[in-house]
Amino acid sequence: MEHTLQIKHGLVHDAVRREPYLADILVENGKITQIIPASEGGAADKTHSLAATADGRTQIPDAAADGRAQILDATGLEVYPGFVEAHCHLGLDGYAIGFEGADYNEMTDSLTPHLCAIDGLNPMDESVRLAMEGGVTCVAAGPGSSNILGGAFTVYKTSGKRIDDMVIQKKAAMKCAFGENPKRCYKDKDTYCRMSIAARLRTMLDKTKEYLARLEAAGDDPLKMPAYDPKLEALIPVIKGEMPLKAHVHQANDIYTAIRIAKEYQLGLTLDHCTDGSLIADDLAKEGYPIAVGPTLTHATKYELKNKSFSTPGDLAKAGCQVSIITDSPVIPQQFLPLCAGLAVKSGMDEFEALKAITIQAARHIGVSERVGSLEIGKDADFVIANGNPMVSDTVISYVLINGMITFQR
Numbered sequence: 001m002e003h004t005l006q007i008k009h010g011l012v013h014d015a016v017r018r019e020p021y022l023a024d025i026l027v028e029n030g031k032i033t034q035i036i037p038a039s040e041g042g043a044a045d046k047t048h049s050l051a052a053t054a055d056g057r058t059q060i061p062d063a064a065a066d067g068r069a070q071i072l073d074a075t076g077l078e079v080y081p082g083f084v085e086a087h088c089h090l091g092l093d094g095y096a097i098g099f100e101g102a103d104y105n106e107m108t109d110s111l112t113p114h115l116c117a118i119d120g121l122n123p124m125d126e127s128v129r130l131a132m133e134g135g136v137t138c139v140a141a142g143p144g145s146s147n148i149l150g151g152a153f154t155v156y157k158t159s160g161k162r163i164d165d166m167v168i169q170k171k172a173a174m175k176c177a178f179g180e181n182p183k184r185c186y187k188d189k190d191t192y193c194r195m196s197i198a199a200r201l202r203t204m205l206d207k208t209k210e211y212l213a214r215l216e217a218a219g220d221d222p223l224k225m226p227a228y229d230p231k232l233e234a235l236i237p238v239i240k241g242e243m244p245l246k247a248h249v250h251q252a253n254d255i256y257t258a259i260r261i262a263k264e265y266q267l268g269l270t271l272d273h274c275t276d277g278s279l280i281a282d283d284l285a286k287e288g289y290p291i292a293v294g295p296t297l298t299h300a301t302k303y304e305l306k307n308k309s310f311s312t313p314g315d316l317a318k319a320g321c322q323v324s325i326i327t328d329s330p331v332i333p334q335q336f337l338p339l340c341a342g343l344a345v346k347s348g349m350d351e352f353e354a355l356k357a358i359t360i361q362a363a364r365h366i367g368v369s370e371r372v373g374s375l376e377i378g379k380d381a382d383f384v385i386a387n388g389n390p391m392v393s394d395t396v397i398s399y400v401l402i403n404g405m406i407t408f409q410r
Contacts, residue, residue: 002028002029003027003028003029003030003070003404003405004026004027004028004029004068004069004070005026005027005028005069005070005071005072005381005401005404006024006025006026006027006069006070006071006072007024007025007027007072007074007079007383007385008024008071008072008073008074008075009022009024009038009073009074009075010022010023010024010025010074010075010077010078010079010385011074011077011078011079012025012035012037012078012079012375013078013079013080013081013355013375014035014081014374014375014376015080015081015355015356015359015360015373015374015375016360016374016375016376018352020078021037022037022038023035023036023037023038023079024036024038025079025375027381027401027404028404029404030380030381030403030404030405031378031379031380031381031404032375032376032377032378032379032380032381033377033378034377035375035376035377072385072399072406074385076387077385077386077387077398078385078386078387078388078389079375079383079384079385080135080355080359080375080383080384080385080386080390081359081360081372081373081374081375081382081383081384082135082136082137082138082359082372082382082383082384082400082401082402083134083135083136083137083138083337083338083358083359083362083384083390084136084137084138084139084324084358084359084360084362084363084366084368084372084373085131085136085138085139085140085326085327085329085334085337085358085362086140086270086272086292086324086326086362086365086366087140087153087246087272087273087292087294087324087326087328087365088139088140088141088326088327088328088329088334089104089141089142089143089144089328089329089330090127090128090131090139090141090158090329090330090334091120091121091122091123091125091127091128091141091156091163092104092117092120092121092122092141092142092143093127093330094122094125094127095125095126095127095130095330096126101122101125103120103122104120104142104143104144105143105144105145105146105147105150105185106143106146106147106150106151107146107185109147110146110147110148110149110182110185110186110189110190110191110200111147111148111149111200111204111231112143112147112149112150112151112231113149113150113151113152113174113204113231113234113235113238114151114230114231114233114234115143115150115151115152116151116152116154116170116171117141117142117143117151117152117153117154118154118163118164118167118170121141121154121156121163122163123156123158123160123161123162123163123166124161127329127330127333127334128158129158130333130334130335131158131329131333131334131335132158132159132400132402132407132408133335133397133400133408134334134335134336134337134338134397135335135337135338135384135386135390135397135400136158136334136335136337137157137158137159137372137382137384137400137402138155138156138157138158138168138363138368138372138373138382139155139156139158139334140153140154140155140172140173140365140366141153141154141155141156142154142173142175142246143175144175144181145175145177145181145182145248146177146181146182146185146186147175147177147182147185148176148177148182148191148197148200148201148204149174149175149176149201149204149231149235150175150176150177151174151175151234152170152171152172152173152174152175152234152243153171153172153173153174153175153246153366154167154169154170154171154172155167155168155169155172155366155367155368156168157382157402157403158402159402159403159405159407168368168371168372169366169367169368171237171243172243172366172367172368173243173244173245173246173270173366173367174234174235174237174238174243174244174245174246175246175248176201176245176246176247176248176258177197177247177248178194178197178198178247178248178249178254178257178258179194179197179248179249179250179251179254179304180250180302180303180304181248182197183197194253194254194257198257198261201261202261202264204231204232204235205235205238205239205261205265205267207232208232208235208236208238208239209239209265211226211229211232211233211236212232212236212239212240214226238267238268239265239267241266241267241268243268244267244268244269244270244367245258245262245267245268245269245270246270246272247262247269247270247271247272248272248273249271249272249273249274250273250274250275250276250304250305251275251276251304252276252279252280254304255271255274255276255277255280255284256280258271259271259287259289262289269289270289270290270291270292270365271284271289271290271291271292272291272292272326273292273293273294273326273328274291274292274293274312274316275293275304275305275307275308275312276307277291277293277312277315277316277321278307278309278311278312278315278316279307281315281316281318281319281321282319284316284319284321285316285319285320285321288322290322290324290361290364290365291316291321291322291323291324291365292323292324292325292326292362292365293312293313293316293323293324293325293326293357294325294326294327294328294332294340295326295327295328295329295331295332295340296308296309296310296312296332296340296343296344297327297332297336297339297340297343298331298332309347310340310343310344310346310347310349311344311347311348311349313325313344313349313353313354313357314344314345314347314348314349314350314353314354315348317349317350317353317357318350322361322364322365323353323357323361324357324358324361324362324365325337325340325341325344325354325357325358325362326340326362327340337358338358338390338391339391339393340358341354341355341357341358341391342354342389342391342392342393344357345391351389351391354391355391359373359374360373360374361373380402380403381401381403381404382401382402382403383399383400383401384397384399384400385397385398385399385400385401386398396410397410398410
Protein backbone atom coordinates (compact mmCIF):
# COMPACT_ATOMS: atom_id res chain seq x y z
CA MET A 1 0.00 0.00 0.00
CA GLU A 2 1.45 3.36 -1.02
CA HIS A 3 1.96 5.95 1.69
CA THR A 4 3.05 9.58 1.32
CA LEU A 5 3.95 11.95 4.14
CA GLN A 6 5.01 15.58 4.18
CA ILE A 7 6.91 16.99 7.14
CA LYS A 8 6.49 20.72 6.82
CA HIS A 9 8.48 23.68 8.16
CA GLY A 10 10.75 21.77 10.55
CA LEU A 11 14.25 22.81 11.57
CA VAL A 12 16.29 19.96 10.10
CA HIS A 13 19.44 18.54 11.70
CA ASP A 14 20.43 16.01 9.05
CA ALA A 15 23.72 14.74 10.63
CA VAL A 16 25.48 15.66 7.38
CA ARG A 17 25.65 19.46 7.55
CA ARG A 18 26.79 21.17 10.71
CA GLU A 19 24.18 23.93 10.58
CA PRO A 20 20.44 23.14 10.79
CA TYR A 21 18.05 24.59 8.22
CA LEU A 22 14.32 25.05 7.78
CA ALA A 23 12.94 22.58 5.26
CA ASP A 24 10.04 20.53 4.01
CA ILE A 25 10.59 16.78 3.65
CA LEU A 26 8.70 14.40 1.40
CA VAL A 27 8.46 10.73 2.34
CA GLU A 28 7.15 8.13 -0.08
CA ASN A 29 6.72 4.48 0.83
CA GLY A 30 9.08 4.64 3.78
CA LYS A 31 11.92 6.48 2.02
CA ILE A 32 13.00 10.12 1.98
CA THR A 33 12.45 11.33 -1.57
CA GLN A 34 12.87 15.11 -1.23
CA ILE A 35 14.32 17.62 1.21
CA ILE A 36 13.71 21.21 0.22
CA PRO A 37 15.27 23.94 2.38
CA ALA A 38 12.79 26.79 2.77
CA SER A 39 12.88 30.52 3.35
CA GLU A 40 11.17 31.88 6.43
CA GLY A 41 8.04 32.26 4.39
CA GLY A 42 8.00 28.59 3.55
CA ALA A 43 8.78 28.77 -0.18
CA ALA A 44 11.42 26.49 -1.61
CA ASP A 45 14.89 28.01 -1.65
CA LYS A 46 16.32 26.59 -4.86
CA THR A 47 19.77 28.04 -4.19
CA HIS A 48 20.15 25.56 -1.32
CA SER A 49 18.26 22.66 -2.86
CA LEU A 50 19.50 19.37 -1.45
CA ALA A 51 16.92 17.35 -3.15
CA ALA A 52 16.09 17.90 -6.74
CA THR A 53 14.84 14.44 -7.59
CA ALA A 54 15.53 12.35 -10.66
CA ASP A 55 12.68 14.05 -12.48
CA GLY A 56 14.10 17.50 -11.66
CA ARG A 57 11.49 18.55 -9.11
CA THR A 58 12.69 21.41 -6.90
CA GLN A 59 9.48 21.90 -4.95
CA ILE A 60 7.46 19.41 -3.01
CA PRO A 61 4.00 19.24 -4.58
CA ASP A 62 1.12 19.81 -2.19
CA ALA A 63 -0.17 16.28 -2.24
CA ALA A 64 -2.45 17.08 0.68
CA ALA A 65 -4.73 19.02 -1.62
CA ASP A 66 -6.15 15.87 -3.15
CA GLY A 67 -5.76 13.73 -0.04
CA ARG A 68 -2.75 11.78 -1.25
CA ALA A 69 -0.42 12.75 1.60
CA GLN A 70 -0.43 12.79 5.35
CA ILE A 71 0.78 16.17 6.65
CA LEU A 72 2.92 16.54 9.76
CA ASP A 73 3.27 20.21 10.68
CA ALA A 74 6.68 20.59 12.34
CA THR A 75 6.51 24.36 12.71
CA GLY A 76 8.53 25.32 15.80
CA LEU A 77 9.94 21.79 16.09
CA GLU A 78 13.34 20.28 15.29
CA VAL A 79 13.75 17.27 13.02
CA TYR A 80 16.55 14.73 13.58
CA PRO A 81 17.45 11.35 12.14
CA GLY A 82 16.29 8.42 14.23
CA PHE A 83 19.00 7.64 16.76
CA VAL A 84 21.17 4.57 16.21
CA GLU A 85 22.70 2.35 18.91
CA ALA A 86 25.87 0.59 17.75
CA HIS A 87 26.15 -1.91 20.62
CA CYS A 88 23.45 -3.16 22.96
CA HIS A 89 21.45 -6.16 24.12
CA LEU A 90 18.00 -4.64 23.65
CA GLY A 91 15.37 -7.35 23.38
CA LEU A 92 17.70 -10.01 24.78
CA ASP A 93 17.23 -9.11 28.45
CA GLY A 94 13.63 -9.11 29.61
CA TYR A 95 12.42 -5.94 31.29
CA ALA A 96 11.84 -6.55 35.04
CA ILE A 97 12.09 -10.32 34.55
CA GLY A 98 15.48 -11.68 35.62
CA PHE A 99 16.78 -15.09 34.59
CA GLU A 100 13.74 -16.05 32.52
CA GLY A 101 14.37 -13.12 30.19
CA ALA A 102 18.18 -13.13 30.22
CA ASP A 103 19.10 -14.44 26.78
CA TYR A 104 22.26 -12.53 25.95
CA ASN A 105 24.99 -14.82 27.39
CA GLU A 106 25.43 -18.57 26.84
CA MET A 107 27.45 -19.53 29.90
CA THR A 108 28.13 -23.19 29.14
CA ASP A 109 30.68 -22.76 26.34
CA SER A 110 33.19 -19.96 25.82
CA LEU A 111 33.24 -20.43 22.03
CA THR A 112 29.78 -19.96 20.49
CA PRO A 113 30.19 -18.19 17.13
CA HIS A 114 27.27 -20.19 15.71
CA LEU A 115 24.74 -18.31 17.85
CA CYS A 116 22.77 -15.44 16.34
CA ALA A 117 20.92 -12.69 18.21
CA ILE A 118 17.82 -12.95 16.04
CA ASP A 119 16.94 -16.25 17.70
CA GLY A 120 16.77 -14.66 21.15
CA LEU A 121 15.35 -11.23 20.42
CA ASN A 122 11.93 -10.37 21.84
CA PRO A 123 10.72 -7.18 20.15
CA MET A 124 7.56 -7.15 22.26
CA ASP A 125 9.59 -6.64 25.43
CA GLU A 126 8.73 -3.31 27.07
CA SER A 127 12.32 -2.09 26.81
CA VAL A 128 12.06 -1.99 23.00
CA ARG A 129 9.00 0.26 23.16
CA LEU A 130 10.71 2.58 25.66
CA ALA A 131 13.74 2.81 23.37
CA MET A 132 11.59 3.76 20.41
CA GLU A 133 9.70 6.38 22.40
CA GLY A 134 13.08 7.82 23.38
CA GLY A 135 13.95 8.28 19.72
CA VAL A 136 16.18 5.22 19.24
CA THR A 137 14.88 3.77 15.99
CA CYS A 138 17.65 1.32 15.04
CA VAL A 139 19.92 -0.86 17.20
CA ALA A 140 22.63 -3.47 16.85
CA ALA A 141 21.86 -6.07 19.49
CA GLY A 142 23.73 -9.25 20.23
CA PRO A 143 25.45 -11.62 22.63
CA GLY A 144 27.15 -10.35 25.76
CA SER A 145 30.81 -10.56 26.64
CA SER A 146 31.05 -13.70 28.74
CA ASN A 147 32.40 -15.68 25.78
CA ILE A 148 35.58 -15.34 23.76
CA LEU A 149 33.37 -15.77 20.70
CA GLY A 150 29.74 -14.98 21.43
CA GLY A 151 27.89 -15.06 18.11
CA ALA A 152 26.40 -12.68 15.58
CA PHE A 153 24.85 -9.27 16.26
CA THR A 154 21.56 -8.41 14.55
CA VAL A 155 20.59 -4.90 13.42
CA TYR A 156 16.88 -4.09 13.65
CA LYS A 157 14.31 -1.30 13.84
CA THR A 158 12.53 -0.75 17.15
CA SER A 159 8.92 -0.96 15.97
CA GLY A 160 7.08 -4.18 15.31
CA LYS A 161 6.03 -7.51 16.76
CA ARG A 162 7.87 -10.02 14.59
CA ILE A 163 11.65 -9.63 14.57
CA ASP A 164 11.95 -11.07 11.06
CA ASP A 165 10.03 -8.06 9.75
CA MET A 166 12.18 -5.56 11.68
CA VAL A 167 15.66 -6.72 10.73
CA ILE A 168 17.99 -4.62 8.60
CA GLN A 169 20.90 -7.05 8.81
CA LYS A 170 20.58 -10.49 10.37
CA LYS A 171 24.31 -11.05 10.91
CA ALA A 172 26.10 -7.72 11.07
CA ALA A 173 29.17 -8.57 13.17
CA MET A 174 30.76 -11.41 15.15
CA LYS A 175 31.06 -10.70 18.86
CA CYS A 176 34.35 -11.48 20.55
CA ALA A 177 35.50 -10.47 24.02
CA PHE A 178 38.82 -9.74 25.68
CA GLY A 179 39.72 -8.92 29.25
CA GLU A 180 37.98 -9.49 32.54
CA ASN A 181 34.62 -10.91 31.47
CA PRO A 182 35.80 -14.15 29.80
CA LYS A 183 38.41 -14.54 32.57
CA ARG A 184 35.77 -14.24 35.28
CA CYS A 185 33.15 -16.41 33.58
CA TYR A 186 35.46 -19.30 32.62
CA LYS A 187 38.27 -19.20 35.19
CA ASP A 188 37.13 -22.56 36.61
CA LYS A 189 36.64 -24.14 33.17
CA ASP A 190 39.03 -23.39 30.34
CA THR A 191 40.16 -19.75 30.37
CA TYR A 192 42.06 -18.22 33.27
CA CYS A 193 44.20 -15.48 31.73
CA ARG A 194 44.39 -13.02 28.84
CA MET A 195 46.92 -15.17 27.00
CA SER A 196 44.39 -18.00 26.91
CA ILE A 197 41.70 -15.72 25.47
CA ALA A 198 43.96 -14.67 22.60
CA ALA A 199 45.23 -18.20 22.03
CA ARG A 200 41.77 -19.74 21.89
CA LEU A 201 40.54 -17.05 19.50
CA ARG A 202 43.54 -17.63 17.21
CA THR A 203 42.94 -21.38 17.33
CA MET A 204 39.37 -20.94 16.13
CA LEU A 205 40.48 -18.63 13.34
CA ASP A 206 43.20 -21.08 12.27
CA LYS A 207 40.72 -23.96 12.26
CA THR A 208 38.33 -21.90 10.16
CA LYS A 209 41.03 -21.12 7.60
CA GLU A 210 41.85 -24.83 7.33
CA TYR A 211 38.15 -25.78 7.15
CA LEU A 212 37.53 -23.22 4.40
CA ALA A 213 40.54 -24.42 2.42
CA ARG A 214 39.26 -28.00 2.57
CA LEU A 215 35.79 -26.89 1.50
CA GLU A 216 37.17 -25.02 -1.48
CA ALA A 217 39.47 -27.88 -2.44
CA ALA A 218 36.59 -30.39 -2.27
CA GLY A 219 34.57 -28.49 -4.85
CA ASP A 220 31.39 -30.45 -5.55
CA ASP A 221 32.83 -33.77 -4.37
CA PRO A 222 30.95 -34.75 -1.16
CA LEU A 223 33.54 -37.41 -0.36
CA LYS A 224 36.22 -34.75 0.03
CA MET A 225 34.10 -32.41 2.13
CA PRO A 226 35.21 -31.91 5.74
CA ALA A 227 32.75 -32.93 8.45
CA TYR A 228 30.21 -30.15 8.96
CA ASP A 229 31.15 -27.82 11.84
CA PRO A 230 28.58 -25.11 12.66
CA LYS A 231 31.09 -23.04 14.64
CA LEU A 232 33.59 -22.91 11.81
CA GLU A 233 30.85 -22.30 9.25
CA ALA A 234 29.79 -19.24 11.27
CA LEU A 235 33.35 -17.88 11.19
CA ILE A 236 33.85 -18.22 7.42
CA PRO A 237 32.43 -14.71 6.72
CA VAL A 238 34.85 -13.34 9.33
CA ILE A 239 37.87 -15.01 7.71
CA LYS A 240 36.72 -13.79 4.29
CA GLY A 241 36.44 -10.21 5.54
CA GLU A 242 32.69 -10.14 4.96
CA MET A 243 31.80 -9.72 8.64
CA PRO A 244 33.86 -7.76 11.19
CA LEU A 245 34.84 -8.91 14.63
CA LYS A 246 32.96 -6.80 17.17
CA ALA A 247 35.52 -6.69 19.96
CA HIS A 248 34.59 -6.09 23.58
CA VAL A 249 37.66 -4.18 24.79
CA HIS A 250 38.13 -1.79 27.71
CA GLN A 251 41.80 -1.75 28.73
CA ALA A 252 44.47 -0.40 26.40
CA ASN A 253 46.35 -3.73 26.32
CA ASP A 254 43.17 -5.56 25.30
CA ILE A 255 42.51 -2.97 22.58
CA TYR A 256 45.98 -3.58 21.21
CA THR A 257 45.52 -7.37 21.34
CA ALA A 258 42.31 -7.10 19.31
CA ILE A 259 44.11 -4.96 16.73
CA ARG A 260 47.08 -7.35 16.66
CA ILE A 261 44.88 -10.36 15.93
CA ALA A 262 42.83 -8.50 13.33
CA LYS A 263 46.01 -7.58 11.49
CA GLU A 264 47.42 -11.10 11.71
CA TYR A 265 44.36 -12.55 10.00
CA GLN A 266 43.44 -9.47 7.91
CA LEU A 267 40.03 -9.19 9.56
CA GLY A 268 37.49 -6.41 9.81
CA LEU A 269 37.26 -5.04 13.35
CA THR A 270 35.33 -2.60 15.49
CA LEU A 271 36.47 -1.59 18.97
CA ASP A 272 33.51 -1.53 21.34
CA HIS A 273 33.61 0.17 24.77
CA CYS A 274 37.21 1.41 24.41
CA THR A 275 37.28 2.77 27.98
CA ASP A 276 41.02 3.54 27.85
CA GLY A 277 40.65 5.22 24.47
CA SER A 278 41.74 8.66 25.65
CA LEU A 279 45.08 7.22 26.78
CA ILE A 280 45.92 5.97 23.27
CA ALA A 281 43.80 8.28 21.09
CA ASP A 282 46.55 9.19 18.63
CA ASP A 283 47.40 5.52 18.07
CA LEU A 284 43.76 4.64 17.51
CA ALA A 285 43.35 7.47 15.01
CA LYS A 286 46.29 6.07 13.01
CA GLU A 287 44.81 2.56 13.08
CA GLY A 288 41.45 3.78 11.78
CA TYR A 289 39.15 1.15 13.29
CA PRO A 290 35.61 2.31 14.19
CA ILE A 291 35.18 2.92 17.92
CA ALA A 292 32.07 2.79 20.12
CA VAL A 293 32.40 4.33 23.59
CA GLY A 294 30.28 3.41 26.59
CA PRO A 295 28.45 2.61 28.77
CA THR A 296 29.61 5.60 30.77
CA LEU A 297 26.60 6.61 32.87
CA THR A 298 27.29 3.83 35.39
CA HIS A 299 29.56 3.00 38.31
CA ALA A 300 33.00 1.54 37.55
CA THR A 301 32.13 -1.97 38.70
CA LYS A 302 35.48 -3.57 37.77
CA TYR A 303 39.11 -2.59 37.40
CA GLU A 304 39.11 -2.28 33.61
CA LEU A 305 36.44 0.45 33.89
CA LYS A 306 38.44 2.72 36.18
CA ASN A 307 39.17 5.22 33.38
CA LYS A 308 35.60 5.57 32.14
CA SER A 309 34.74 9.18 31.39
CA PHE A 310 32.34 11.17 29.24
CA SER A 311 35.39 13.03 27.94
CA THR A 312 36.57 9.90 26.07
CA PRO A 313 34.34 10.17 22.95
CA GLY A 314 35.28 13.82 22.53
CA ASP A 315 38.98 13.09 22.96
CA LEU A 316 38.81 10.36 20.33
CA ALA A 317 36.81 12.50 17.90
CA LYS A 318 39.31 15.35 18.25
CA ALA A 319 42.11 12.90 17.48
CA GLY A 320 40.36 11.97 14.23
CA CYS A 321 38.71 8.67 15.17
CA GLN A 322 35.31 7.49 13.93
CA VAL A 323 33.38 7.52 17.21
CA SER A 324 29.98 6.27 18.30
CA ILE A 325 28.42 6.62 21.74
CA ILE A 326 26.64 3.57 23.15
CA THR A 327 24.51 2.62 26.14
CA ASP A 328 25.22 -1.12 26.09
CA SER A 329 21.60 -1.41 27.21
CA PRO A 330 20.36 -2.71 29.57
CA VAL A 331 23.49 -1.40 31.35
CA ILE A 332 22.09 2.06 30.63
CA PRO A 333 18.42 2.09 29.57
CA GLN A 334 18.32 2.41 25.80
CA GLN A 335 16.14 5.52 25.77
CA PHE A 336 18.95 7.50 27.43
CA LEU A 337 21.27 7.28 24.41
CA PRO A 338 20.79 10.98 23.51
CA LEU A 339 21.34 11.93 27.16
CA CYS A 340 24.70 10.14 27.06
CA ALA A 341 25.60 12.18 23.98
CA GLY A 342 24.60 15.33 25.85
CA LEU A 343 26.85 14.42 28.77
CA ALA A 344 29.69 13.93 26.30
CA VAL A 345 29.05 17.48 25.05
CA LYS A 346 29.11 18.72 28.64
CA SER A 347 32.53 17.03 28.97
CA GLY A 348 33.95 18.81 25.94
CA MET A 349 32.75 16.96 22.84
CA ASP A 350 31.69 19.09 19.90
CA GLU A 351 27.88 19.07 19.72
CA PHE A 352 27.73 18.15 16.04
CA GLU A 353 30.21 15.30 16.60
CA ALA A 354 28.04 14.07 19.47
CA LEU A 355 24.97 14.08 17.22
CA LYS A 356 26.88 12.11 14.59
CA ALA A 357 28.01 9.68 17.32
CA ILE A 358 24.41 8.56 17.85
CA THR A 359 23.36 8.76 14.20
CA ILE A 360 25.58 8.45 11.14
CA GLN A 361 28.78 7.30 12.89
CA ALA A 362 26.83 4.62 14.74
CA ALA A 363 25.25 3.51 11.46
CA ARG A 364 28.70 3.28 9.85
CA HIS A 365 29.98 1.32 12.84
CA ILE A 366 27.41 -1.41 12.25
CA GLY A 367 27.48 -1.29 8.45
CA VAL A 368 24.03 0.14 7.70
CA SER A 369 24.80 3.77 6.87
CA GLU A 370 23.35 3.37 3.38
CA ARG A 371 19.91 3.10 5.03
CA VAL A 372 19.92 4.95 8.35
CA GLY A 373 21.83 7.50 10.40
CA SER A 374 21.23 10.72 8.44
CA LEU A 375 18.46 12.55 6.63
CA GLU A 376 19.34 12.14 2.96
CA ILE A 377 17.51 11.30 -0.23
CA GLY A 378 16.91 7.58 -0.60
CA LYS A 379 17.43 6.68 3.05
CA ASP A 380 14.86 5.18 5.39
CA ALA A 381 12.40 7.74 6.72
CA ASP A 382 13.31 7.44 10.40
CA PHE A 383 12.82 10.70 12.30
CA VAL A 384 12.86 12.14 15.79
CA ILE A 385 10.88 15.38 16.00
CA ALA A 386 11.23 17.36 19.22
CA ASN A 387 10.76 20.80 20.73
CA GLY A 388 14.52 21.25 21.01
CA ASN A 389 17.80 19.36 21.16
CA PRO A 390 17.15 15.76 22.37
CA MET A 391 20.63 15.70 23.91
CA VAL A 392 19.33 18.21 26.47
CA SER A 393 17.42 16.58 29.30
CA ASP A 394 14.34 18.82 29.32
CA THR A 395 13.64 18.45 25.59
CA VAL A 396 10.35 16.74 24.80
CA ILE A 397 10.06 14.35 21.86
CA SER A 398 6.82 15.04 19.99
CA TYR A 399 7.00 12.38 17.26
CA VAL A 400 9.02 9.32 16.33
CA LEU A 401 8.72 7.90 12.82
CA ILE A 402 10.12 4.63 11.52
CA ASN A 403 9.97 3.81 7.82
CA GLY A 404 7.79 6.87 7.30
CA MET A 405 5.12 5.81 9.80
CA ILE A 406 4.40 7.60 13.05
CA THR A 407 5.22 5.09 15.79
CA PHE A 408 5.03 7.53 18.70
CA GLN A 409 3.17 10.79 19.17
CA ARG A 410 3.03 12.73 22.40
